[in-house]
Structure formats: structure tokens, C-alpha cells
Amino acid sequence: MFIKQILNNNVVSVVDEQGQELILTGRGLGFSASAGEQVNMAKIEKTFRLHDDKISARFKALADEIPLEILQLTDDIVALARSALPHKLSEGLYISLSDHLHYALQRSHDALTLHNPLQWEVRHFYQAEYGVGQQALALIAARTGTLLPDAEACSIALHIVNAGLSTTTAKTGQITQLIYQVQNIVKYWFRVKPDEESLNYQRFITHLKFFAQRVVEGEIVDNDDAELFAMVQQRYKKTVACVEAINDFVQKNYHHAMSQSEKLYLTVHIDNVIKRMTPADTGA
Structure with missing residues (x-):
């Protein structure tokens, strides 16, 4: 070479x-x-x-500014994420994560701690990515002698989520917030406590991730499911009413009108998950 x-x-x-x-x-x-x-x-x-020329050029520019130790840490954390997650991650993760780690360690050195407002949501909705974030904190501590606060596990997880969604970091925050809002509407509508360990709940959250991404990106899925949706409307009236409430919410707050296909899929997922929920105090 x-x-x-x-x-x-x-x-x-x-x-x-x-x-x-x-x-x-x-x-x-x-x-x-x-x-x-x-x-x-x-x-x-x-x-x-790096196969993307633009990302390669940005990485080379960043490599001239960031310490070798940070670049190598980034590579090891990306390897952890790729081994833990089933989907592909954008090469842009090398850029965003190395830059983040560089400034996170600088902030720690200056005794400046930043709170991540999405920490609860990330821990619940992106458990695998958050687990990688926690492993990353242990790796960073072992390599640098600096134990970053737990909020940094959340921030690292968000960079990983962003690399999987192939969207901007700002939109990732919106997506995560919308997932939280929709699952809260379901929880309050049916006055139940979700079993977060159940397979149906995990499927529900996975569906919400892609639904929320479409809402934030302004994309609509419509597979001409009118006949099937009409049947579901008759069979799952209470669940459909909840979905209509969600539709009203996303129209008002995100300017997105759900298609019949979106309503159909969300109805099926919600109906599956509430069967496993137990009546409880609906406090967040």
C-alpha cells in the first residue's frame, strides 16, 4: 500500500x-x-x-484536528454498535461520533456537565443503542481514565440511532419525542401500563420508530388498504378511536395527515400490545 x-x-x-x-x-x-x-x-x-467520498474527505479533515486516541475509540464503538444491531449504520457515524467524543471529553475536563433531555426516551425506546452507549462509557473510561456521566450514554446512543435512520440529529430528536408522545397517548387512552419486556411492545415501538420517521420526514405510506381498514374499523372500534386521536395530534403538531394504511398498521400494533398491558396508574 x-x-x-x-x-x-x-x-x-x-x-x-x-x-x-x-x-x-x-x-x-x-x-x-x-x-x-x-x-x-x-x-x-x-x-x-470509507466508500463515500464526501464522508472520507470530512473524516480526513477531522483526523487532522482530533487526537489519535479519539479516532481509535470511535472505531471500536462503531464496531460494538455494528455487532449489536441488525441494521446497517451510515459511515457518517465516524464523523459525528468522533467529533462528539472529542468535545465530551473536553467538557468533562472543564467540569461542564450537559443534561440530555431525551435520556428517559432513549433508554426505553432504543434499548440496544443505549446498551452500546453504556459499553462505550466503560471503554472510554478504560482508555482515557475519564468516566463520563450516564447522560453521555444517551448522547452516544442518539448518534447511533441517527446513523441507522440516515437522517439529521435534530430530526432524530423529533422522532424520539414523537415516539414518546404516541405511546403516552395509547397509555392514557386505555389507562394501562405497558409491559416493556413483551415482544408485542417491542414490535409496537419498532413500528413507531418508522412511523415517527415518516411523519418527521413528511413521507406518507398508502397501499390502498381501504377494504381491510373498513373491516378493522368495525372490529377494533376503541383502538381505531385511539388511532384517530393520534392522527389529530400529529396533524396539529407535525402537519401530517395519516393515510388509511398508516391508520391500519398502527391499529393492529396497538391492539396487539394492549392485550398484554395491565390496568395501572397512568403516571408517566
């Missing part, structure tokens, strides 16, 4: 035998090296293979 560009003493860009550009990190990897030379294979610690 030949060196294409030296980003700093510890990070270089190379071209492999297939002509693919890679970004390599390692202590002293770029020191006293020159473009066009063979890379010192013994010094390579991490390999970043």
Missing part, C-alpha cells in the same frame, strides 16, 4: 492494491514518511475503509 497523503504524524491516507483509498491510524505512522512511499505495515493500528 502506497501513501497518498499524510494527515499528521499518526494518520495517513493510502491506496491499496485494488485502488481503494483507506485511512490508516497508528502511533508515528506518518512521522518521517512521504507521499508515494510504502506504508509501514507494522505501525498500523486501525483501518478506516
